[in-house]
Amino acid sequence: MGIIYGPVPSRRLGMSLGIDPIPRLICTFDCVYCQLGKKRYKVRGPEDVTEPFPTPDEIASEVKSALEKHDKIDYITFSGSGEPTLNPRLGEAVERIRQFTQIPIALITNSSLLTRPEVFDAAASCDLVLPTFDAGDQNTFVRINRPALGFEIGEIAEAVAKLARVVPIWLEVMLLRSEKFGSNVTEEAITGIIEGIRMIRPHEVNLNTCVRPPEEPVDQISGEELDEIRTQMEDSLPEIPIMIVPRRTKSQSKLRREEEISAEILSILAVRPCTTTDLTDSLGVNPAEVGKYLARLADADKIMRRVHKGRLYYAISKD
Numbered sequence: 001m002g003i004i005y006g007p008v009p010s011r012r013l014g015m016s017l018g019i020d021p022i023p024r025l026i027c028t029f030d031c032v033y034c035q036l037g038k039k040r041y042k043v044r045g046p047e048d049v050t051e052p053f054p055t056p057d058e059i060a061s062e063v064k065s066a067l068e069k070h071d072k073i074d075y076i077t078f079s080g081s082g083e084p085t086l087n088p089r090l091g092e093a094v095e096r097i098r099q100f101t102q103i104p105i106a107l108i109t110n111s112s113l114l115t116r117p118e119v120f121d122a123a124a125s126c127d128l129v130l131p132t133f134d135a136g137d138q139n140t141f142v143r144i145n146r147p148a149l150g151f152e153i154g155e156i157a158e159a160v161a162k163l164a165r166v167v168p169i170w171l172e173v174m175l176l177r178s179e180k181f182g183s184n185v186t187e188e189a190i191t192g193i194i195e196g197i198r199m200i201r202p203h204e205v206n207l208n209t210c211v212r213p214p215e216e217p218v219d220q221i222s223g224e225e226l227d228e229i230r231t232q233m234e235d236s237l238p239e240i241p242i243m244i245v246p247r248r249t250k251s252q253s254k255l256r257r258e259e260e261i262s263a264e265i266l267s268i269l270a271v272r273p274c275t276t277t278d279l280t281d282s283l284g285v286n287p288a289e290v291g292k293y294l295a296r297l298a299d300a301d302k303i304m305r306r307v308h309k310g311r312l313y314y315a316i317s318k319d
C-alpha cells in the first residue's frame, strides 16, 4: 500500500484524502476492535521501528499529485494502517503540505504519543485532531486498547486536555462489549469516560460502535444503547456536544476509468473492509458498476467477501 489512499468517505470528515505516514502496520495499541488485522505490530514509539518512515517530501509530493487528480476533498487526513504519530517528522509533513493547499488537515490518532512534546506540537499544527478515548480508567484501557507497556490513560488524557486548549478536538469514543474482553459500557466504565471527557473538555464527542468486522470477537452495541449513553453524557456534560457517528456520507468524487476505479477499490480496502455502498459513496460510481469491478477483483483473488452481522463486506485477500 502507498502513502495516499482514497479519497474515502469518512463518516466524520466527508470526503477525506488519507495519508498513511508509517512504513507498515504498526501501532502503540492493539485494540480489540481494530480492523487492520493480525499483521500489525505493537511498538512503544518510533524508536522501536527499524524501517524508514516516509519523509515529509515524499508525503507532500504524493498529496500534491493526488490533489491534481481529485477535487471536492474536504480534509487531508493523517491516519492509515496504524498510528500516524509514530512518524517522527509528522510536523514537518504538515508544514510541507500547507505550502501548496488550503485544504484543512486532520489527524486521527490513538492519543498515546501526545505526551511527547514533538508529537504534541505536530498535532497542534493540524486544523482538527480526532483522538481516541475509549476508557477513563487504566483497567478498561488495558482490556480494550491493549497498549504497549508504559502507557497510562491518565497521562494521555492530560495531554489530550492540553491539546484541546490549542486545536479543535473531536474525541472519538468506541463503545462495545465482548464476552472475551469485557465491555466499556458498564456503569463504572461509562462514569470513567464521562469524568475523562469533563477533564479534557473537547469541542465535540463522537460516539461510535464497531460497524465493520474486527478480527476479535467483539460486538457492537445497539442504537438504543448508544442513545441512552449519549443522553447520560449530555446530562453530565451539558456544555459539550455529544454526537453519534452517522453511518455514512455522500461522495461527489467522479472516477471513471476501470483501471483507476479498481486501483482505488484496492487502496480503500487495504485500509478497511467496506460494503458495496461504502465503495459506491467513495468512488461516486453507481452500485452496479462497483459490483462489476468487485466481482472481477474477487475472481482474480485480489479481494475476498466476508459477512458480518448480516452485511456483506469486501476485504483485501490475505497473502
Ligand code: SF4
Binding pocket: 027, 028, 029, 030, 031, 033, 034, 035, 036, 081, 082, 083, 110
Ligand atoms: S489505535 Fe487504531 S490502528 Fe491502533 S490498534 Fe487501535 S484501532 Fe488499530
